[in-house]
Every structure is written in C-alpha cells, then in structure tokens.
Amino acid sequence: MKRMLIEVNGIVQGVGFRPFIHKLVKDSGLNGWVKNSTTGVTIEVEGNYDVLINFVQDIKTKYPKLAVIEKVSYEIFDDIKGYKGFDIIKSTHSQEKFTLISPDVCICEDCLRELFDEKDRRYRFPFINCTNCGPRFSIIKDIPYDRDKTTMAKFPMCSSCEEEYKDIEDRRYHAQPDCCFECGPELFFIDESGKKTTNNAIEIARNYIKEGKIIAVKGLGGFHLVCDAENSEAVYKLRVRKKRDEKPFAIMCKDISAVEKWCMVNKDEKDLLESFRRPIVLLNKKNNLLEHVSMDNKYVGIMLPYTPVHYLLLEKDIDTVVMTSGNVSDLPIIKDNEAAVSELKDIADGFLMNNRDIHVRCDDSLMRIYNGKEYPLRRSRGYVPFPIKLNCNIQEILACGAEQKASFALSKDEYVFPSQHIGDLKNIETLEHYENQIRHFEKLFGIVPKKIACDLHPDYMSTNYAIDRGKNSNISVAMIQHHHAHMVSCMADNNLEQKVIGIVWDGTGYGIDDTIWGGEFLVGDAKEFKRHGSIMPIALPGGDKAVKEIYRVGYSLLYDSLGNIPEKFILTNDVKTIETMIDKKLNTPRASSIGRLFDGVASILDIKHKASYEGQGAVMLESLATNDDEIYNFSINKDNVISVLDWREIIRNIVEDKENGVQNGKIASKFMNTLVEAAVKISKEIKMETSITDIVLSGGVFQNMYLLDRLTKRFTAEGFNVFVHKRVSTNDEGISLGQIVIAANGGEVKCV
Amino acid sequence: MAVCGTINDICMCGGEPKYLSLSFIIEEGFKTEDLRQIVNSIKKVSEECNVIIATGDTKVVERGKGDGIYINTAGIGFLKHENLGKERIQKGDVIIVSGTMGDHGTAIMAARNNLITGIELFSDCAPLNNLAEEILSYGDKVKILRDPTRGGLATTLNEFVEGTDMTIELEEDRIPIKNSVANACEIIGLDPLYAANEGKIVAVVAEEVAERLIESMKKLPEGRDSAIIGRVTSNYPGKVIIKTQIGGNRILGKLAGAQLPRIC
Numbered sequence A: 001m002k003r004m005l006i007e008v009n010g011i012v013q014g015v016g017f018r019p020f021i022h023k024l025v026k027d028s029g030l031n032g033w034v035k036n037s038t039t040g041v042t043i044e045v046e047g048n049y050d051v052l053i054n055f056v057q058d059i060k061t062k063y064p065k066l067a068v069i070e071k072v073s074y075e076i077f078d079d080i081k082g083y084k085g086f087d088i089i090k091s092t093h094s095q096e097k098f099t100l101i102s103p104d105v106c107i108c109e110d111c112l113r114e115l116f117d118e119k120d121r122r123y124r125f126p127f128i129n130c131t132n133c134g135p136r137f138s139i140i141k142d143i144p145y146d147r148d149k150t151t152m153a154k155f156p157m158c159s160s161c162e163e164e165y166k167d168i169e170d171r172r173y174h175a176q177p178d179c180c181f182e183c184g185p186e187l188f189f190i191d192e193s194g195k196k197t198t199n200n201a202i203e204i205a206r207n208y209i210k211e212g213k214i215i216a217v218k219g220l221g222g223f224h225l226v227c228d229a230e231n232s233e234a235v236y237k238l239r240v241r242k243k244r245d246e247k248p249f250a251i252m253c254k255d256i257s258a259v260e261k262w263c264m265v266n267k268d269e270k271d272l273l274e275s276f277r278r279p280i281v282l283l284n285k286k287n288n289l290l291e292h293v294s295m296d297n298k299y300v301g302i303m304l305p306y307t308p309v310h311y312l313l314l315e316k317d318i319d320t321v322v323m324t325s326g327n328v329s330d331l332p333i334i335k336d337n338e339a340a341v342s343e344l345k346d347i348a349d350g351f352l353m354n355n356r357d358i359h360v361r362c363d364d365s366l367m368r369i370y371n372g373k374e375y376p377l378r379r380s381r382g383y384v385p386f387p388i389k390l391n392c393n394i395q396e397i398l399a400c401g402a403e404q405k406a407s408f409a410l411s412k413d414e415y416v417f418p419s420q421h422i423g424d425l426k427n428i429e430t431l432e433h434y435e436n437q438i439r440h441f442e443k444l445f446g447i448v449p450k451k452i453a454c455d456l457h458p459d460y461m462s463t464n465y466a467i468d469r470g471k472n473s474n475i476s477v478a479m480i481q482h483h484h485a486h487m488v489s490c491m492a493d494n495n496l497e498q499k500v501i502g503i504v505w506d507g508t509g510y511g512i513d514d515t516i517w518g519g520e521f522l523v524g525d526a527k528e529f530k531r532h533g534s535i536m537p538i539a540l541p542g543g544d545k546a547v548k549e550i551y552r553v554g555y556s557l558l559y560d561s562l563g564n565i566p567e568k569f570i571l572t573n574d575v576k577t578i579e580t581m582i583d584k585k586l587n588t589p590r591a592s593s594i595g596r597l598f599d600g601v602a603s604i605l606d607i608k609h610k611a612s613y614e615g616q617g618a619v620m621l622e623s624l625a626t627n628d629d630e631i632y633n634f635s636i637n638k639d640n641v642i643s644v645l646d647w648r649e650i651i652r653n654i655v656e657d658k659e660n661g662v663q664n665g666k667i668a669s670k671f672m673n674t675l676v677e678a679a680v681k682i683s684k685e686i687k688m689e690t691s692i693t694d695i696v697l698s699g700g701v702f703q704n705m706y707l708l709d710r711l712t713k714r715f716t717a718e719g720f721n722v723f724v725h726k727r728v729s730t731n732d733e734g735i736s737l738g739q740i741v742i743a744a745n746g747g748e749v750k751c752v
Numbered sequence B: 001m002a003v004c005g006t007i008n009d010i011c012m013c014g015g016e017p018k019y020l021s022l023s024f025i026i027e028e029g030f031k032t033e034d035l036r037q038i039v040n041s042i043k044k045v046s047e048e049c050n051v052i053i054a055t056g057d058t059k060v061v062e063r064g065k066g067d068g069i070y071i072n073t074a075g076i077g078f079l080k081h082e083n084l085g086k087e088r089i090q091k092g093d094v095i096i097v098s099g100t101m102g103d104h105g106t107a108i109m110a111a112r113n114n115l116i117t118g119i120e121l122f123s124d125c126a127p128l129n130n131l132a133e134e135i136l137s138y139g140d141k142v143k144i145l146r147d148p149t150r151g152g153l154a155t156t157l158n159e160f161v162e163g164t165d166m167t168i169e170l171e172e173d174r175i176p177i178k179n180s181v182a183n184a185c186e187i188i189g190l191d192p193l194y195a196a197n198e199g200k201i202v203a204v205v206a207e208e209v210a211e212r213l214i215e216s217m218k219k220l221p222e223g224r225d226s227a228i229i230g231r232v233t234s235n236y237p238g239k240v241i242i243k244t245q246i247g248g249n250r251i252l253g254k255l256a257g258a259q260l261p262r263i264c
C-alpha cells in the first residue's frame, strides 16, 4: 500500500475532470479524494503501487475531450491515511493563484440531441449546457471556477438540476452553468415599441428575420446584429444603418451543406468550422450569390451555430444569416441588455436577449486554413484565454500590443496569455475595455507584471498606458520596435530561438530612426535585430489621411516615378495641393511600407480610391489577381548598409501596362510576383552574408494569400525554411506575443 | 506677432501688461521699408494695449548670417489675479473658447506654401488684453485661462488635466471652426484642434457664470465666436476626450511631435 499525491495542471476545471477521475478511481478500486485548486486539480489516492502508476498513466491518456493537460506531477508516500471510499472535496484557495481557464465552448452533441428531443426535459431550452459545453470565459468573474463566481450566481439551481449537479454519474455533474426551464435564465424578445415577450421569443425573432428585419441577438461574448443573408435588401439596410458600406459581413450557416451552397470547403476547413471553438472561417466563394455580404472579394467569412439559441433560430427555412458584431462604429461589441437597447435602437428592429449577464465581452474569432493549418486573423472567442506555450519559462510581463488591432498579453512560467480582440484604441470606450481586461486577466491568472513591454510609437494609446502604468507602479517599460515584435511573434509562434530572417510587411510601424517602416527585411532573434533591407520610402501627403484616401498614395507614387501625375490619373481637384505638400514635405511623412504600396497601386489601377475599411485596396488587388507568372523589372539599391527596393520602375511599368489596356487582374498578379522576386533576391543576399536559411513571415500584408503562397513556394524552392503564423495573428493583434518574448530577453530599443 | 505673444502671455497669467523690451537682430540688406512697417504695427498694438516699450536693442548681422529679421520681446506687468491655476479646476466646470479654432496654424501652413487656392484663410493674431480683462472680471469663477498657441486646443487642454483626476469632455459639434479652416485641414490632413491659434483664449470657468460670460465676450469683436465647448468630469482621469458626431468618444491625446501615421 502506498499513498500518492497528484497535481494536474492545465485546463482541468469546468471540463468534467473530477467526474472523470471519479470514474477512473471506481474502476481501479483506489480510495482518497479529488479537489479543484487554484492551480488545477489535486488528487490524493491510496492503493497498490502498480495500480497507482497505471492510474497516473490513465489520467495522462484518457482525459476528457475539453481538458488540456499541461503537467501531471506526483509524489509517493509510505504512510497511509486509510481513506474509505472516494470523495470530491471543496475547492481551496491557495496563495499561488494560477489555473488555466477554458474558453467558451459550443453546444456539444449530447446537448444538441436533447435540445431537439421532445421527451427531454430541456426540449428547446435555449441555455442547455453540460460539463462538455457552454459558456466559460465570458461568464467567469474570478477563480476557482464555481457557480458563485460566475454570472450564473443569480440563478439558484432547482432540485432536479441540483440532483444532476451532484450525481457523479451524470453528464452535468458539477457543470457550473447548468440550469433548466425552471431555474435558468429567461429568453425574451423586445420589439420596436419596447414591448417584452417571453413566450415564443424564438418564433418572433425568426419571423423578423424572414420578414427582412434586423434583430440584435445576445450571444456568448456579446450581441450580434442578424438578418437574412439571402435577402439583399435586408443586408443593404443593415449596411446603411450600421454605416458600413463595403466591409464584408460574417455569416452563420445552419450546417455544412448550407455552407457548401456558397463556398468551397475542404476537409481542414470543415473540421475547423465544426470544432468546438466555432470560429468564423474565411472560405473561397463558389459563386457570386453573396456579393452583397462580401463584395469585390473572393472570400466570405462563415461560422456554424454555437449556442442553443443559434440552433433554434436557424431551423427549417432559415439557413444563412448575417451575423455581425453588435456595436456602434469602432466601439467595443455591446454585451449588456440596457446598452444594446439604447445603442442599437437605430439599427435593430428587435432584440432577442436574456437575463444572463456577459461578464467579459469576446468577439468571434476569424481564422483561415493555410497549408492545412490554422492561420489566425483574429484570435478571440473559443481560443481566449487559453495560453500560447513557449519552450522556456519567462518572467511575468505585460505586453501592451499596438493600437488599431489592440490586444495585450501577459506571461507567467512558460505561458503567454494573449487577450481577446479589443479593437481600435482611439476611442475612450475601447481604451477602458482594454484597461479593464488587463486588470481582469491579471486577477484571473494571478500575474503581477515585473516589466511592461510596449511599442516604440510615442502616440499609441497603448504606449501611453504602458508609460503611465510604469511610472505609477515603478515598473520598467521596455519599448520595442514594431517590426521586431512582429518577427519575434512569428518566431515564438513556431517555437524558434535561432537567428532568422524576418520578412515583415505591414501598413506602418515606428522605426528606430524615427521614420515609418513597413517593408522590412530584418535579421536577428529576440535579443537583437538588424535592418537588412526595406523599400524606398513612400510620401504620404496628409499622413493617416492618405491611408484612408488612398488616391493620395497613388498620386505620390506616380509623382515620384514619373515626375508628374499624368492627366488620365488625375481624379480630384486637390492634386496641385498634394503635389505642393509632397514637394515641401508638408504634413507628408514618408513610410517604407508595402501596405501603402498596395494602396497606391490599387488607386493607380482605378480599383479603389478611398478605402472604406483598412487594407481594402490590397484585398481587392488580391481578389482580382490572375495566375500569371510574369514580373516587372525592379532594382534594388544599396543605401548605406541596407538594400532598398526601388519601386519607381515597377510603377512606370504598371502605368505602361495600364495605358496599353492590360487587364487589372494581370497587372495585380505581375505586381505581386515582382514583390515576391524582390523578396527572394534580398533574402538570398542575406543568406550569402549570414548563412541563415530560416525565414519568418509576419505583418498584416501576409493576410494576402496570393502573396503568402507564392512567397512560401518560391522560398522553399530556393532552399529556405519558411515559417508562418499558426497560433496568433499575423496582423498587429499578434505583436503582443513578440513584445513579451523580446522584453524577456532584453531586446528592447530602450527602457524607460 | 511677437508683441502680441508677449502681451498675451502676461494676460493669460492674470497679469496686466505694462512694459515691454524690444530687440531686433537684422540681417544686412533687410529692406528699411519692411522694418518701418514692422515698427509701425508694433506701435499700433502697444498703444492699443496701453503698453510702453521701455527698453530695447538693435544688432545687425552680416548678410547670410541671419534670416531677414529676428524680433525678441519680453514684458512685465502687474499681477491682478492670483488665483489662476489648473489645481482650481473642478468637476462641473465648463470649457469656453473665445473664437474659432485652428485659424492661425492652418493659415500659416496654407499661406506660406501657396497650398490652397480659393480658400480664404486669415491668421487670428491679435492682442487679448480686453478679452482677458472681461473674463477675469468674473473673479474666482475663472479657474484658468490660456492662449492655445503651439499644439492648439488639444495640447492646451491636455496640460490642464494631465496628472489630475479630472477629465475634459468636449463636444465636436460645439467647437467653432471656420469652414475654410475645416476644408483646408481636410485637404492637408491636419486636425484643427492641434493647429496653433493666436489671439484666442481657452478658459475653464464655473458653470454658473458660463452663459453670462459668453454673452459678454460676444460683445467684443475678438470674442464674437465665443462658445461653450465642453465640461469637466471625472470619468476618465487625466484625459481629454471628444464626443464625435458618428458616435463614440475619441481620445484627444498629447502628441509627441508631428502627427505620425498610426494606422498599420
């Protein structure tokens, strides 16, 4: 007889772990107890040595589907306490507060079956859940994960539910959000006149959708705006009311066969769509039937239902709806009922909501599949707050991220916890959400940052936050170069530590020479980097104005390449002013940015002149591109030490092609092929000089699949190893991971 | 301009400007005609403001060693209102401006560079002694005043609340901005709230006197566009925010230098 004390770390709470242990114990005949601790689950059992060892082995291999086992450690003692039977005992509060928390999980197969089973007592119950599914992160206020620390605290369980909750054999054993018609939250509908209806709320909502109306629906992490996606009039109405002219909407399809009506879906995409995380997956359109949902774009973002309410809404004759986040332009997604009614009253005709509070807002995630792997564009619901695991332990650091796609990250031991999607920090509402979430994460994971990492840009709100917080709490603040952070983010994403070539192409980021970068060829690791190459700076008359009014960039490219702006490329009457601004460098910063080059080319090709959402020019170029292999001539100049791609010849060739009537699709293709060849040429130079053959690709420009794919294939053919993102986003959302790893290695530009 | 600047600085501290020093550094070859024009305008302004040019100096530098002319002024006056300061700003106070914002900075950029044709832009350079006197007649109801020169309204307001528990909340549609300035800023890509002003006052005053004060300021020619543009709250400590027409409250941050692109 021996006694064994086992500690299991990972996502082991709220995923049916203790019942699983109970079952294992019953089969093996061991005695003792199990409890949730703030660091995971602790088990003490007594029995025969071999049985104990087998027991540990079973924990490691047979754990429940939603559990993620990070570590199982155990000690064996000779003294016996003489337990009789096996108990689940109350959670303890230990000093070191640290446990992994589960993301929100879509409804499981068992619950789904019960939902539509007339004989089940939860037949059509909108809040059905069990230990394998349901809300988690969005309702948890504090740990350990117990009902009274969630927004379910205000719903005392009825006796039937309590019985299930206490029955170790039951699927709902210790399912914290468990409830039923009798004791659970209530679904209701509020119409245009403010009238609340509790009966038939689903039927009313379905009728609204069928009539072409717009409704706001409370989901897991916030409200959605919903309308019939096949009704173009309804979709246009939503565009007008939401002031969202051209940006694609995400849609929700009843099932895979509905998805296949609109899009091509391969095996990996199907698996991702159906995974318990239920992200929006960006898919290739099969036809133009959803042009009003996602225009001038060959992709559309689709997700499958993930809550019982979604399944009840998308029944029978409703199979595809627009499901876009319920917010007012650029503000955080709305999560509270009162706010929904007051803020969305001009957008939604009715509201389908309930009285279960959302504690943490969390937007839908946006993913795509590249080469059979997940390629994140927005890592949020279903993923957060699960950590990214590193190869080594690092100190506790807070990384403040960037600005427009703000997200932060916290680290502890070998984990980095990136936050959910936060949004654009220019508004105080978003900044508040950002600051609140930093505090919430610090509390949940018991992290007290010893160092703060932020971007080098002096005007980012996140930089201001970092510096203020550093000053007030006397913590040192590491300022990190934007593209270095992108590069190291992709390295950490792939667990690389060696020196690499980082090709980082994005919109704009603050360089160490106080100019704006964005077409970078860096060489280095988390400790240091060197800028080996970039592109010739592009004048941006009007600064950020030129990022929105991209014809300004078009003018600027033409002016620099040809010395004048040819008559037929002049679209506006501010052209003289813009020329003067460029000549005299008036509010005309320069940016070595590939993103801006795309903008300018989109305007020169007369595809887009004012972007109604960021990156629109690039998205449209990608969508138009044919599969040509031709390239334009280009030259790379040595400017002091760095190799600089001179785009003027490319622009001149584009103008010539355009004048000769070459199709835009072919020009777009040639343009991107040229960037690929230029990247290959510069990288080969670097390889000659440094013998480095590992390349990481990061930055928002690599949301472009044409470019990413061509680049990857060319580099592979040239003998390079190419690494792309797979766990965090390639855009600015992902840089907080890089910031943490750089700060941990002392790779910051300066420390304040 | 130089003279106005010094007079205004004294006014903004609650002082009554009395004596000015005036020094010229003139490059050899500078036109006497231009010099005469400058001296005349100084004379005019100082007489209007009841200020005596008490002392001064003139230096001539070799051709090519100066940039035409440099004028340096310093001034002293009597302190009349001791109770001005950001520590007196309280929740509930309101923010007033004495006229349209961004005129000077925009005019300078547009005019110096022949940037914009067909848009009339005037610099608003003017002495503020009368306006300041009017405002200061409200005694301790006036918390602070400033001429929002470099960095414009946004920078000045940030200085008011920086490091305090106070928030300044502005309403975009209440801030007076000339159409021509708004249009020019639109084209150049400048934010008029960060563009320099000359001859404008921004003040924080107690709410109960604000309406009356605006009425009396409007009676002065240099204050005819006066307006209440926002109020002091404690919602977001240390921040200046602006309620925009499209919804949402944009943060008017302190900018480190030139407005560099932030969009990635």
Ligand SMILES: [Fe+3]
Residues within 6 Å of the ligand: A482, A486, A506, A507, A508, A509, A699, A700, A731, A732, B264
């Ligand atoms: Fe970036």
Ligand SMILES: [Mg+2]
Residues within 6 Å of the ligand: B005, B009, B147, B149
């Ligand atoms: Mg001054």
Ligand SMILES: [Zn+2]
Residues within 6 Å of the ligand: A107, A108, A109, A110, A111, A112, A128, A129, A130, A131, A132, A133, A134
């Ligand atoms: Zn379930």
Ligand SMILES: [Zn+2]
Residues within 6 Å of the ligand: A157, A158, A159, A160, A161, A162, A179, A180, A181, A182, A183, A184
């Ligand atoms: Zn119940």
